Amino acid sequence: MKPQASLVTGGSGRVRLTDPLSPLPDLTGRTAVITGGASGLGLATARTLTRWGADVLLGVRDTDRGERVRRRLIEQEHLRGDRVTISHLDLLDLVSVHRFAEEAARRPLDILILNAGISSVALRLSPQGVESQFATNHLGHFAVTAHLLPALEEGTDPRVVTVSSALYKSGVLGLEDLVDLEDHDAPEDLASIRGYSPGRAYSRSKLANTMFALELGRRLNAAGSPVRSFAAHPGMARTPLHTSYPSPLTRWATKLAATLIGRDPEPAAVAVLAAATSPQVVPGLFWGPTGSRSHLDVLGVPFAAVATDENAAQQLWAASARLSGVDY
Numbered sequence: 001m002k003p004q005a006s007l008v009t010g011g012s013g014r015v016r017l018t019d020p021l022s023p024l025p026d027l028t029g030r031t032a033v034i035t036g037g038a039s040g041l042g043l044a045t046a047r048t049l050t051r052w053g054a055d056v057l058l059g060v061r062d063t064d065r066g067e068r069v070r071r072r073l074i075e076q077e078h079l080r081g082d083r084v085t086i087s088h089l090d091l092l093d094l095v096s097v098h099r100f101a102e103e104a105a106r107r108p109l110d111i112l113i114l115n116a117g118i119s120s121v122a123l124r125l126s127p128q129g130v131e132s133q134f135a136t137n138h139l140g141h142f143a144v145t146a147h148l149l150p151a152l153e154e155g156t157d158p159r160v161v162t163v164s165s166a167l168y169k170s171g172v173l174g175l176e177d178l179v180d181l182e183d184h185d186a187p188e189d190l191a192s193i194r195g196y197s198p199g200r201a202y203s204r205s206k207l208a209n210t211m212f213a214l215e216l217g218r219r220l221n222a223a224g225s226p227v228r229s230f231a232a233h234p235g236m237a238r239t240p241l242h243t244s245y246p247s248p249l250t251r252w253a254t255k256l257a258a259t260l261i262g263r264d265p266e267p268a269a270v271a272v273l274a275a276a277t278s279p280q281v282v283p284g285l286f287w288g289p290t291g292s293r294s295h296l297d298v299l300g301v302p303f304a305a306v307a308t309d310e311n312a313a314q315q316l317w318a319a320s321a322r323l324s325g326v327d328y
């Protein structure tokens with residue numbers, strides 16, 4: 001008999017979904033948009049979704065590289081050429097975000113995976129003067145979602161999945177600092193004024209991802225929208241994300257951790273895939289992979305208090321609307 005996904009409710013509100021992708025979903029005729037689709041978890045997610053029948057649109061920064069990735073995916077998975085498309089997307093550039101969304105929204109959409117991200121990079125500002133990890137990981141995705149919601153509302157079982165990290169729990173939102181950034185234009189000054197830490201800025205951006213996923217869910221619910229919002233994470237995954245840390249020690253330590261406890265991108269993406277497709281995954285929990293290499297499950301855990309403060313989430317929403325120029 002084939003395994004069937006089953007839910008086990010544990011202590012502290014945790015829910016374990018065993019055999020999370022059984023039976024495999026049939027996504028024929030559905031379209032998924034994946035940001036950061038040419039690498040790591042985004043590519044692994046796209047590959048699996050195509051195996052289940054979905055067409056995928058990948059947001060990519062480098063379209064030449066994206067095109068090579070597209071061709072390889074089509075060849076390896078024996079897909080019709082039009083099942084995978086790419087479109088330029090630079091989340092730091094709100095004009096690019098707008099163009100990408102215009103192209104993506106030409107058809108009804110079923111799944112939006114907010115996956116792209118940078119981690120623990122040296123201090124850099126977006127053209128709007130916002131710290132680059134917050135701007136890339138959160139603000140760009142806030143704007144992408146605003147533009148794509150109408151197309152998602154036309155979709156089947158439409159879902160937005162925000163890819164966060166368990167590190168969100170150590171994040172401090174510090175919106176005052178973020179807004180202050182707009183008044184400065186010399187990054188070196190900022191570094192000394194604010195004591196910039198690449199790791200803290202990453203955790204903050206991932207906290208913003210998590211708060212955004214929850215606030216989006218509340219707003220969609222209140223508006224009676226068919227679109228549902230989920231938050232998921234990959235655990236520790238062996239992807240190029242860990243190669244950009246400015247500190248050699250952090251690079252070395254993370255590489256070691258990824259070798260010892262990390263998962264390859266395809267198994268690491270299991271919770272993102274379950275959040276995007278499983279009828280048993282519910283929005284109110286934070287979903288991640290669990291279990292061994294040979295038997296992978298997904299675990300939904302309640303969000304930490306830092307992510308569930310509705311007041312703070314509304315302030316984040318207002319700041320995001322102002323900084324991205326889109327409100328919804």
Ligand SMILES: NC(=O)c1ccc[n+]([C@@H]2O[C@H](COP(=O)([O-])OP(=O)(O)OC[C@H]3O[C@@H](n4cnc5c(N)ncnc54)[C@H](OP(=O)(O)O)[C@@H]3O)[C@@H](O)[C@H]2O)c1
Nearest residue numbers: 036039040041061090091092115116117165236237239241
């Ligand atoms: N790997 C882990 O252990 C881990 C753990 C927790 C959470 N995550 C999350 O998982 C997600 C995927 O990361 P990954 O591990 O798969 O890393 P990855 O392989 O480096 O993928 C990140 C993707 O984001 C894209 N990207 C970066 N900046 C962008 C921008 N300004 N505009 C558009 N796209 C941009 C990258 O494009 P390029 O290819 O052009 O650089 C790349 O495709 C991230 O949100 C990350 O925070 C990862």
